[in-house]
Amino acid sequence: MTIILLRLSAALFSLGVYGILTRRNAIGLLLAVELMLNAAALNFVLLSRTSGQAHAQIFALFIIALAACEAVVGLAIVLSLFRCAKTVLADQVNLLKG
Amino acid sequence: MFPHAASTSIAISRAVASPALVWLPLLPLSAFTILIFFGRRLGRLSAWVAVAALGGACALAGSLGEAVRSGRRLAVAWPWLSATDARWSMGLSVDGLTWLMLMIVTSIGTMIALYSIGYMHNDPRASRFFAYLSLFCAAMLGLVLADHFVLLYACWELVGLCSYLLISFWFEKPAAAAAGRKAFLTTRIGDTGLLIGMWLLWATWGSLRFDQLANAAGQLAPGLLTAISLLIFLGAVGKSAQVPLHVWLPDAMEGPTPVSALIHAATMVAAGVYLVARSAVLFTPESRQIVLVIGLVTHLFAGMVALTQTDIKRVLAHSTISQLGLMMTALGMGAVTAAMFHLLTHAFFKALLFLAAGSVIHATHQQELSRLGGLWRRMPWTHAVCLIASLSMGGFFFLSGFWSKDAILLAAEHAHPSLMWGLLLGATVTAGYIARLYLRCFHGAAPDHDAAHHAPHESPLIMVAPMAVLAVGAAFVGFAGSPFLGQPLWRLLGDHEAHERLDAGIALWSGVALAAGTGLAWLIGFQRRQLVPASLRPLGHRLYTLAANKFYVDEWYARAIIRPLLRASAALAQADLRVIDGAVNAAGRLGWVLSQWKERFDRVVVDRLVNGVASAVRGAGGSLRRIQTGLVHQYLITVVVAVVILSVIFRR
Amino acid sequence: MTIACLLFSALVLIGAVWVVVLPNLFRAALSLGLVLLGIAALFILLGAEFLAFVQILVYVGAILTLVMFAIMLTGKRAATETRHAASRRSIPALAASLALFIVLVRATSPLRGLTAVEQPALLSVIGQELVQTFVLPFEVISLLFVIAIVGAIVLASSR
Numbered sequence: 001m002t003i004i005l006l007r008l009s010a011a012l013f014s015l016g017v018y019g020i021l022t023r024r025n026a027i028g029l030l031l032a033v034e035l036m037l038n039a040a041a042l043n044f045v046l047l048s049r050t051s052g053q054a055h056a057q058i059f060a061l062f063i064i065a066l067a068a069c070e071a072v073v074g075l076a077i078v079l080s081l082f083r084c085a086k087t088v089l090a091d092q093v094n095l096l097k098g
Numbered sequence: 099m100f101p102h103a104a105s106t107s108i109a110i111s112r113a114v115a116s117p118a119l120v121w122l123p124l125l126p127l128s129a130f131t132i133l134i135f136f137g138r139r140l141g142r143l144s145a146w147v148a149v150a151a152l153g154g155a156c157a158l159a160g161s162l163g164e165a166v167r168s169g170r171r172l173a174v175a176w177p178w179l180s181a182t183d184a185r186w187s188m189g190l191s192v193d194g195l196t197w198l199m200l201m202i203v204t205s206i207g208t209m210i211a212l213y214s215i216g217y218m219h220n221d222p223r224a225s226r227f228f229a230y231l232s233l234f235c236a237a238m239l240g241l242v243l244a245d246h247f248v249l250l251y252a253c254w255e256l257v258g259l260c261s262y263l264l265i266s267f268w269f270e271k272p273a274a275a276a277a278g279r280k281a282f283l284t285t286r287i288g289d290t291g292l293l294i295g296m297w298l299l300w301a302t303w304g305s306l307r308f309d310q311l312a313n314a315a316g317q318l319a320p321g322l323l324t325a326i327s328l329l330i331f332l333g334a335v336g337k338s339a340q341v342p343l344h345v346w347l348p349d350a351m352e353g354p355t356p357v358s359a360l361i362h363a364a365t366m367v368a369a370g371v372y373l374v375a376r377s378a379v380l381f382t383p384e385s386r387q388i389v390l391v392i393g394l395v396t397h398l399f400a401g402m403v404a405l406t407q408t409d410i411k412r413v414l415a416h417s418t419i420s421q422l423g424l425m426m427t428a429l430g431m432g433a434v435t436a437a438m439f440h441l442l443t444h445a446f447f448k449a450l451l452f453l454a455a456g457s458v459i460h461a462t463h464q465q466e467l468s469r470l471g472g473l474w475r476r477m478p479w480t481h482a483v484c485l486i487a488s489l490s491m492g493g494f495f496f497l498s499g500f501w502s503k504d505a506i507l508l509a510a511e512h513a514h515p516s517l518m519w520g521l522l523l524g525a526t527v528t529a530g531y532i533a534r535l536y537l538r539c540f541h542g543a544a545p546d547h548d549a550a551h552h553a554p555h556e557s558p559l560i561m562v563a564p565m566a567v568l569a570v571g572a573a574f575v576g577f578a579g580s581p582f583l584g585q586p587l588w589r590l591l592g593d594h595e596a597h598e599r600l601d602a603g604i605a606l607w608s609g610v611a612l613a614a615g616t617g618l619a620w621l622i623g624f625q626r627r628q629l630v631p632a633s634l635r636p637l638g639h640r641l642y643t644l645a646a647n648k649f650y651v652d653e654w655y656a657r658a659i660i661r662p663l664l665r666a667s668a669a670l671a672q673a674d675l676r677v678i679d680g681a682v683n684a685a686g687r688l689g690w691v692l693s694q695w696k697e698r699f700d701r702v703v704v705d706r707l708v709n710g711v712a713s714a715v716r717g718a719g720g721s722l723r724r725i726q727t728g729l730v731h732q733y734l735i736t737v738v739v740a741v742v743i744l745s746v747i748f749r750r
Numbered sequence: 751m752t753i754a755c756l757l758f759s760a761l762v763l764i765g766a767v768w769v770v771v772l773p774n775l776f777r778a779a780l781s782l783g784l785v786l787l788g789i790a791a792l793f794i795l796l797g798a799e800f801l802a803f804v805q806i807l808v809y810v811g812a813i814l815t816l817v818m819f820a821i822m823l824t825g826k827r828a829a830t831e832t833r834h835a836a837s838r839r840s841i842p843a844l845a846a847s848l849a850l851f852i853v854l855v856r857a858t859s860p861l862r863g864l865t866a867v868e869q870p871a872l873l874s875v876i877g878q879e880l881v882q883t884f885v886l887p888f889e890v891i892s893l894l895f896v897i898a899i900v901g902a903i904v905l906a907s908s909r
Contacts, residue, residue, distance in 0.1 A: 001866070012763075014850050021843035022731075049866050065808075071816060073901050075819075745857065
């Protein structure tokens with residue numbers, strides 16, 4: 001089980017990275033980010049189970065809380081960006097181009 | 099060969115200090131200064147300033163006579179180069195020889211200055227003329243007063259400068275300007291000899307004071323003394339127009355006639371004779387021989403040319419050269435006093451002859467003998483003084499010239515008989531040309547006057563009076579050296595070889611010479627009779643042409659010396675232009691070429707380098723800029739890749 | 751146990767693949783919901799029931815709802831993506847993520863020998879630890895909530 005879950009969290013994380021790199025829509029990016037966070041939380045809980053300590057679970061709790069905050073703020077940014085640039089497509093927002 | 103030589107040195111007596119001497123040259127010098135600055139404002143008055151200065155100097159010189167005649171020497175000196183070294187103190191000194199020259203220069207100078215008032219009456223630059231005249235007198239007085247070779251040389255040069263200024267006084271005439279230049283350059287050659295001689299004396303003996311010369315003569319080697327004396331004589335050759343440096347004196351007649359009278363008859367040309375007399379103690383028998391030869395050649399040579407000249411002033415110029423040659427001959431024989439005696443008498447009658455010629459020229463505006471004649475009626479005073487001067491020069495009994503010439507003939511007889519015959523020949527020639535001049539000018543048929551020139555009349559009193567005074571001198575000054583008054587001249591010059599009585603033989607022979615010369619002049623020059631037989635006529639004609647062209651000396655000089663020199667200087671100028679300027683221009687061009695290369699190098703290499711670096715940076719920046727896409731996912735992929743790589747690198 | 755684990759793992763995996771691949775954003779969000787539920791199930795299997803509840807409550811209940819709202823608010827056109835742009839980027843992204851996957855596997859391979867302990871962590875222990883050992887992060891997270899709420903309101907308010 002340990003191996004499976006380890007590989008699963010690694011795969012989820014990599015899929016999240018793939019999603020970040022691939023997704024054009026900003027909200028899609030956020031979804032991928034949530035995926036990555038969940039991969040990390042899964043890893044933490046696994047470790048909690050194998051060590052017997054509560055610390056890792058608490059970390060996972062914090063991760064969930066943080067994910068919530070980040071999703072809120074991120075979506076607020078996306079919405080205001082949508083209002084400014086009339087688009088949510090990430091590759092069309094290149095005002096930072098150097 | 100010349101047994102009397104050793105004893106004819108000028109006696110050197112102890113000196114008496116007299117600071118008043120400094121006024122002698124200072125009076126004319128201040129006249130010069132005044133006239134140079136204020137001459138134009140003074141106008142007519144400027145002449146009288148000059149006359150006053152010269153007259154004052156004459157009076158002052160006269161007042162010194164008492165002391166000098168009693169055998170004292172007056173002197174004043176100042177330290178010049180060194181305060182302690184006595185060899186370098188210079189000043190003025192008056193002994194018998196100097197006093198004689200002083201009297202000659204100041205008295206004749208004053209008379210000529212008075213004469214010039216009339217002669218230069220209409221000249222707009224008259225004040226300048228009198229300024230130069232005053233400067234000349236100041237320099238001449240300085241020359242005879244000097245007690246040091248260096249001071250003498252300085253005045254020598256100054257006198258030469260005044261001669262140049264006065265000869266080319268009418269510088270609008272190109273002939274006058276050229277004549278001034280010729281005079282200056284020719285005498286320069288002589289002056290260089292004098293300078294080298296002075297230097298040699300300084301290098302070997304160490305002192306250039308005149309009162310030390312006797313000691314020098316006693317102690318230096320004879321060969322050295324010969325060299326020094328000959329170099330000094332070279333200076334005299336230039337200044338006194340001896341062969342071969344005589345060519346400037348005939349040309350110098352381009353100047354105004356008073357100038358010719360004062361400078362080129364009486365005083366400046368006599369400076370050479372004075373110099374040799376002053377440094378007589380340095381002359382060895384060998385150098386005296388050379389002096390004699392040159393003097394004799396000059397005397398005869400110039401005399402012959404004078405016979406053939408047709409311009410009044412040219413005749414007188416060649417006559418001057420000839421008489422100076424006679425003086426040099428006397429010096430060459432060691433008869434210094436006789437030479438100075440002749441200098442005295444010659445100054446009077448030659449100056450007078452020139453003034454008379456000037457009077458004629460002023461009245462008739464003619465100088466050619468062919469256009470003159472029969473003036474004795476119209477210009478009685480001029481005629482009278484000219485007659486007196488001519489007779490004096492010819493050696494008419496009792497007049498000055500007779501006594502001085504006889505003194506020289508006497509010395510020649512003692513020296514070498516053939517020398518006396520040569521001098522008698524010269525005397526004949528002298529009588530011949532002066533008689534020819536007098537007869538052609540004042541007697542014979544008067545030429546027709548065209549309407550442009552009115553008939554000649556006598557010159558004004560301001561011109562005649564000085565001539566009359568000089569005529570008195572020309573007639574009677576010779577008595578100073580004659581046996582009748584106790585030979586005051588000989589005593590003055592410290593010479594103990596005076597003769598107590600008249601030498602009848604010499605007197606007779608000189609009388610014969612005078613008669614022969616005058617007779618031949620009457621017949622050939624005046625009556626135009628042909629005395630030469632027909633067979634010898636071509637030869638005679640050829641000789642005449644040779645003499646009339648002054649033996650082609652000027653032409654020879656031009657061909658042999660002047661033209662090659664000018665060619666050489668032109669060649670050097672070309673060399674300067676091509677080589678030196680070429681080198682300078684090449685250096686400039688080289689600099690230009692180098693700067694071009696440098697510019698090209700700078701443009702191609704350096705700029706490319708710099709620009710290359712800049713564009714490389716820009717290119718790199720441009721390439722690198724593409725990373726900054728502003729697109730987040732590209733940043734993210736970069737992050738991911740970086741993480742992967744780093745974790746590979748840092749795996750444990 | 752292991753079978754259930756495998757089953758739920760597969761569910762989660764498929765759901766995750768759908769999240770990153772599906773062009774329709776709405777469906778991608780729903781796939782995320784599937785993933786979250788699957789992970790909650792895995793939590794329960796791992797003995798962290800509390801965490802599973804929190805997961806469902808917060809993630810599925812709040813965050814997913816928020817995402818839905820955002821998708822609806824940003825319009826229909828934005829909800830679908832075109833294909834071609836994604837395909838241009840997908841190969842290097844695939845390579846990168848594949849590389850990352852390998853790295854992660856290799857990094858965590860020392861841990862594969864670990865086995866589960868008999869007693870999972872007790873809830874009471876979690877609570878105690880939360881207010882004793884982790885009191886600082888706890889309080890900071892509260893602060894973070896406040897900041898996030900204020901920030902979101904400021905950002906999202908119409909100006």
